[in-house]
Each structure stands twice: as C-alpha cells, then as structure tokens.
Amino acid sequence: MSSKTAESMRWHHDGRIDDGLLRHLADSLAWKSFDQKFPRFAGVPRNVRLGLASDGFNPFKIMITSYSTWPVVLVPYNLPSWICMKQPSFVLSKIIPGEKDLGHDIDIYLQPLIEKLRQLCAGVQTFDVLIKENFNLRAALLWIISDFPAYANLSGWSTEGRYARPCCVAETCSMWLYNEKKL
Structure with missing residues (x-):
C-alpha cells in the first residue's frame, strides 16, 4: 500500500x-x-x-x-x-x-x-x-x-554421524575413530 x-x-x-x-x-x-x-x-x-x-x-x-x-x-x-x-x-x-x-x-x-x-x-x-x-x-x-546445527533442526537432515554432509549424502567420506568411538 x-x-x-x-x-x-x-x-x-x-x-x-x-x-x-x-x-x-x-x-x-x-x-x-x-x-x-x-x-x-x-x-x-x-x-x-x-x-x-x-x-x-x-x-x-x-x-x-x-x-x-x-x-x-x-x-x-x-x-x-x-x-x-x-x-x-x-x-x-x-x-x-x-x-x-x-x-x-x-x-x-x-x-x-x-x-x-x-x-x-x-x-x-x-x-x-x-x-x-x-x-x-x-x-x-x-x-x-542458519548455522550448521540449526540447519539440522530446520531441514530435518542429520548433521551428525555417517551422512553428516547434506551436499554429499551417501558419498560422504567418513571414518570411524575406534579410540574416540565416533565418526
């Protein structure tokens, strides 16, 4: 108006x-x-x-x-x-x-x-x-x-774990750290 x-x-x-x-x-x-x-x-x-x-x-x-x-x-x-x-x-x-x-x-x-x-x-x-x-x-x-943690909340996509990079999805290169017990 x-x-x-x-x-x-x-x-x-x-x-x-x-x-x-x-x-x-x-x-x-x-x-x-x-x-x-x-x-x-x-x-x-x-x-x-x-x-x-x-x-x-x-x-x-x-x-x-x-x-x-x-x-x-x-x-x-x-x-x-x-x-x-x-x-x-x-x-x-x-x-x-x-x-x-x-x-x-x-x-x-x-x-x-x-x-x-x-x-x-x-x-x-x-x-x-x-x-x-x-x-x-x-x-x-x-x-x-948003920042990356808020991105997870707003999009519903997990930003933790094996597929944490949304742009790469299944092609995310991740490795398990045995001593740290995390990806």
Missing part, C-alpha cells in the same frame, strides 16, 4: 544493473535457475522472493539452563541490496521460546508459518499502489540461512 515500498519491491527487475557482476541476489545462479524453472512466477516482478533466517540462543546467558529462544526472520530479497539486509526490512514472523532446545521439534512450531507461505505461494489478492490495481501476489522461499 506504500508507493515507496511498492517501487522498491520491483527494483530487482526495473532498477538493477545487469552487467554480469554479482551485486544483488538477483544476479546469482540460484535466482536465475529459479526464474528458468518457474517462468510464470518470474514474469511478474511484484512477486516476492524470501529468505528465512533462524537460530536458537539462550537469552539469559546461563549455560547450565537449556532454555532457548528461536527468532524466525523473513527477508524480502526483491528490495535493493542496500535496503534488503537492513533491520527495518526484516519481518520477525515468529519467536519460539522453549524450556529446552527445540531440536527437530521445531517443525511443529513452524507449521503455521509454512501454511502462510503456502498460501502466499498460491497467491493472495492485494493492491499495487503504483499502477492502482489489484493483482495476485505470490511469494517463494528461496533460501534458508
């Missing part, structure tokens, strides 16, 4: 210099690959591309307690590079407090957010103040940003 925000959300399509240099995520191979795979989504510059960032921390700085808090932040990557990584652009979508480390149970807390993201992927009617018309806004989650 804000003309300034609406114009900035189209910047990746209308205002970005495409000179082959990596200056914005829209210049990345992942963004371009997504555009090729989903040309109908890419054909509408108002559609939103999101990143999700999360990590758990102990807010009380007391290491003897297992209390943890997980902020879940959405980052709209359509915005210009000098705006999208600034705090006012972040969307704090959820704060998950817990008496213990959430581990793989985080998916239970993320279900409402996932449902909202699915609705956005299908499209929701909204108003474009720049051209003064309603349109079907869609959003896609392109990236998840």
Whole structure:
C-alpha cells in the first residue's frame, strides 16, 4: 500500500544493473535457475522472493539452563541490496521460546508459518499502489540461512554421524575413530 515500498519491491527487475557482476541476489545462479524453472512466477516482478533466517540462543546467558529462544526472520530479497539486509526490512514472523532446545521439534512450531507461505505461494489478492490495481501476489522461499546445527533442526537432515554432509549424502567420506568411538 506504500508507493515507496511498492517501487522498491520491483527494483530487482526495473532498477538493477545487469552487467554480469554479482551485486544483488538477483544476479546469482540460484535466482536465475529459479526464474528458468518457474517462468510464470518470474514474469511478474511484484512477486516476492524470501529468505528465512533462524537460530536458537539462550537469552539469559546461563549455560547450565537449556532454555532457548528461536527468532524466525523473513527477508524480502526483491528490495535493493542496500535496503534488503537492513533491520527495518526484516519481518520477525515468529519467536519460539522453549524450556529446552527445540531440536527437530521445531517443525511443529513452524507449521503455521509454512501454511502462510503456502498460501502466499498460491497467491493472495492485494493492491499495487503504483499502477492502482489489484493483482495476485505470490511469494517463494528461496533460501534458508542458519548455522550448521540449526540447519539440522530446520531441514530435518542429520548433521551428525555417517551422512553428516547434506551436499554429499551417501558419498560422504567418513571414518570411524575406534579410540574416540565416533565418526
């Protein structure tokens, strides 16, 4: 509904210099690959591309307690590079407090957010103040940003044991250390 925000959300399509240099995520191979795979989504510059960032921390700085808090932040990557990584652009979508480390149970807390993201992927009617018309806004989650232990929680993939490297899967080269009794 804000003309300034609406114009900035189209910047990746209308205002970005495409000179082959990596200056914005829209210049990345992942963004371009997504555009090729989903040309109908890419054909509408108002559609939103999101990143999700999360990590758990102990807010009380007391290491003897297992209390943890997980902020879940959405980052709209359509915005210009000098705006999208600034705090006012972040969307704090959820704060998950817990008496213990959430581990793989985080998916239970993320279900409402996932449902909202699915609705956005299908499209929701909204108003474009720049051209003064309603349109079907869609959003896609392109990236998840986390450290390696949080990656295990968010993706459900084990980052421990024989297949700890998700990019290698079964081709992971691991070795059992007999004296240490670990991989």
